Amino acid sequence: MVRAIRLLGVFLRIGLLGEAQYRANFVIQLLETGLGLVTALGTIWIVFSQTDTLGGWGPAELAALVGVYFIVYGGIQLVVAPSLQKFMEDIVSGNFDYTLTKPADAQLLSSLSEVRVWRVADVVLGICVLTAAIIRESMTVGWPQTLQFLLALALGSVIVYSFWIILATLAFWFIRIDNLLQIFWAMYTAGRWPVGIYPEWLKWTLTVVVPIAFAVTVPAEAVSGRVSGMTFLGAAALALFLALFSRWFWRQGIRRYSGASA
């Protein structure tokens, strides 16, 4: 664990040094993310000009959901997505050989090796929206809610990360899986709304097949302390199962890898 954090620190520094040459990109990134946020919040504004509640969610709660959506999105785009994207390219080019020869766990290296620093903008703006939503509605967010939120967010992160590892591991067999990632991103946009409003089949898809519900909806519910013990138990069970399964699956994948010139 300590090692993992140290490695992340190293890659973060490399990413920062690389991106520091393109500082203007940070402004551009802020602008793009800001536009995305304005679009999301504008949509909420239009919806709530016609109603007071959407499937039991008020405007502030939905704004908090958008905040969480951007935090998680930024988190994925910051490290997981670019690193695993690079990993898949390495499988194609055979550069994955070098990862295997390094004296650290290959899964760890592959999921940290590329940090897109400016994506921090998404996380920061997400936190701003979340905080603004809480303050504006003077929601009572004490320690219990904060802890619940952090726990839900941690479990959601484990679930999403494991899910990405499983997708990426498929590259050992199918080489090109960009298309699967495309499905993930398409489904992810559905997370901007509470999954409870969707028809049953879509709700289950978003909970079990592509686990957006646990990554976005549940943490957002936790902000106002509306998550039941059962849901937490379910999330913990799914997180544990996916973490173990993805690790096992990754090992199977590595065993299959034959190198570029073998």
Place this chain on the structure above:
Amino acid sequence: MTMETATSPRSSRVHPRPWLAAYPAFFRISMLSNIQYRVAGAIWMIGMILEPLIYLTVWTTVADSQGGAVGGFTKGEFAAYYAFLLLVNHLTFTWVMHEFQYRVQYGSFSFALLRPVHPIHEDIAMNIAFKIVQLAVILPGILVLCVAFRPTFEPVGWSLALFVPVLALGFLIRFLFEWTLAMAAFWTTRVNALNQMYFSLQMFLSGRVAPIALLPLWVSDVAQHLPFYYAIGFPVEVALGRLSPEEAIKGVLLQLAWLAIMGAIIALVWKNAARRFTAVGS
């Protein structure tokens, strides 16, 4: 390929409209490559189908909480609106704004510029071919939507007949609009922010987030004068038969006006834009 056509006897017969003669060739190439990459294409369509499904769910939920209807739309009418929106959005969408960036940055524009026809014709032919192939995914998507949400739709004869030309005009408006904006790539390499701004405006003003009747009054007033609505929302509402004959005619006239404006802009700017293009290694 060029060699062959240059020596073939057919080349001596100059076509009165060379750009028109190029269409079947562009069309065939694109058709074949789309069929070859059918899985990738089908997966791209998932997002296309999911978006209207998401907004339809939202508005159905709102209608439910407001006693079955909101802003003049019942649940069934929302379903019909988004079923047509799915079709219209698919048939009018373009990817030129994304592609221009690569073309200019990686220099693949060189080839298009060497051809004796304006590059926009290749883009239009490719776009139409892609959509015809992908209808194989979109139509089942519409079917799923109809089964899950049960639209209420009473066809109005004249309106449905008008839908076809209005849709064609909508396609041209969106195409020329996005092609115009895409030319920005000749001046700056950072077109993403511009694209994002365009897409954000389009989401609201075209009727994708909500039928524009549900927007705050001043927003829908603005939307009714801008091209976004005439590319997507207007054809949908014509198909549904929600507009009076006067409104429909006024809409068609505005469509034609916007088309003329875009055409004029492209004609004016294109020569200057292309002149800025420098291929590496020339």
